[in-house]
Amino acid sequence: MDFLAGIMEEFKSKIKTNDTNKGKVSAVCPSNIALIKYWGKREVQLPMNPSLSFTLTESHTRTDLKFKPKSDNDIQLKVFFDGDRKPDFEPKIHSFFERIEVFLPFLKDFEFEIHTQNTFPHSSGIASSASGMGALALCLTEIENILGANLSESERLKKASFLARLGSGSACRSIYQGITVWGKTDLIEGSSDLFALSYPYEIHETFHNFRDTVVLIEEGQKQVSSTVGHDLMKNHPYAERRFVSAIENLEKLIEVLKTGDLETFGTIVEHEALSLHAMMMTSQPYFILMKPETLKLIETLWNFRKDSLVPLFFTLDAGANVHLLYPEAYDSRVEEFLNTNCSPFRMIHDRVSI
Numbered sequence: 001m002d003f004l005a006g007i008m009e010e011f012k013s014k015i016k017t018n019d020t021n022k023g024k025v026s027a028v029c030p031s032n033i034a035l036i037k038y039w040g041k042r043e044v045q046l047p048m049n050p051s052l053s054f055t056l057t058e059s060h061t062r063t064d065l066k067f068k069p070k071s072d073n074d075i076q077l078k079v080f081f082d083g084d085r086k087p088d089f090e091p092k093i094h095s096f097f098e099r100i101e102v103f104l105p106f107l108k109d110f111e112f113e114i115h116t117q118n119t120f121p122h123s124s125g126i127a128s129s130a131s132g133m134g135a136l137a138l139c140l141t142e143i144e145n146i147l148g149a150n151l152s153e154s155e156r157l158k159k160a161s162f163l164a165r166l167g168s169g170s171a172c173r174s175i176y177q178g179i180t181v182w183g184k185t186d187l188i189e190g191s192s193d194l195f196a197l198s199y200p201y202e203i204h205e206t207f208h209n210f211r212d213t214v215v216l217i218e219e220g221q222k223q224v225s226s227t228v229g230h231d232l233m234k235n236h237p238y239a240e241r242r243f244v245s246a247i248e249n250l251e252k253l254i255e256v257l258k259t260g261d262l263e264t265f266g267t268i269v270e271h272e273a274l275s276l277h278a279m280m281m282t283s284q285p286y287f288i289l290m291k292p293e294t295l296k297l298i299e300t301l302w303n304f305r306k307d308s309l310v311p312l313f314f315t316l317d318a319g320a321n322v323h324l325l326y327p328e329a330y331d332s333r334v335e336e337f338l339n340t341n342c343s344p345f346r347m348i349h350d351r352v353s354i
């Protein structure tokens with residue numbers, strides 16, 4: 001059996017359907033913020049480099065998935081967001097179901113109603129695809145178990161991560177709490193391109209209860225979708241170097257997570273964020289996703305850190321918003337900084353719990 005066929009076997013459903021049950025399952029899945037960025041992928045949804053993220057605790061999606069048997073042989077689903085039917089969201093979920101049907105053959109035996117809501121505002125710039133696809137994958141594996149698959153909890157999470165990845169790459173990391181890694185690398189035992197896992201090594205107490213305060217400099221639809229962004233890494237003049245740099249940064253971060261060296265943590269994380277943006281600025285076509293306010297906030301943060309010695313760092317997603325990262329112990333010092341420098345912007349106060 002070749003490698004891919006072996007994998008396909010592992011994740012193929014062992015159940016036989018013919019089930020006449022209808023029912024409802026529910027799942028909650030958080031969003032995540034990458035410290036080592038996934039940027040660049042190959043078919044189908046396999047990362048070009050390993051990534052590592054903090055799973056957040058406050059920003060999450062809740063999904064209720066209703067299912068009832070039907071007789072025809074196609075995929076049928078309806079999507080509701082905050083109680084309202086959203087036909088616009090349906091083609092994406094439909095394609096996702098088509099893609100994963102080989103691993104969950106019961107998808108054609110039922111019609112589905114997907115009811116979903118987020119704890120964070122829709123236009124806030126927090127990516128809902130990670131938490132949304134994660135919650136949906138968790139619901140689907142629960143149905144699989146109801147239908148008799150008998151997956152243990154760890155098998156179920158692994159399969160949910162595998163399925164979520166096929167919906168949105170970064171979603172596979174949201175299945176696990178705390179620190180998560182995705183992407184095959186010799187640096188992390190058990191790592192895979194196909195699913196994420198909980199970070200398996202020592203984490204210094206400095207990183208327990210870290211904060212992520214998201215400063216919403218720009219709200220609304222992303223200027224460049226992740227799909228387009230990943231695609232720009234194909235034929236990118238600096239792509240190969242970037243993929244190596246992510247691995248180098250991961251290697252350093254593993255050491256830092258063990259020792260609690262916050263200064264080096266900041267150097268790695270900020271370098272990753274700016275590398276992501278550097279890739280966007282040097283692709284064809286090129287984009288600047290930061291706004292003047294993004295740069296101003298970064299500069300202010302650097303000055304504040306230098307003067308106050310407060311370990312306050314930033315990371316960025318593929319957009320203008322700034323994620324402020326700091327240990328909980330510095331809450332009140334950072335609050336001063338937020339009041340003075342970020343008050344015109346809406347903020348989301350989140351954290352990672354380890």
Ligand code: DP6
Pocket residue numbers: 033034036037038039045051127129167168169170171226227230276317318
């Ligand atoms: C910048 O996971 O949204 O947030 O796999 O195409 O759905 P698709 O992309 P997506 O990309 C996330 C990119 C990023 C970095 C990261 O989360 O690692």
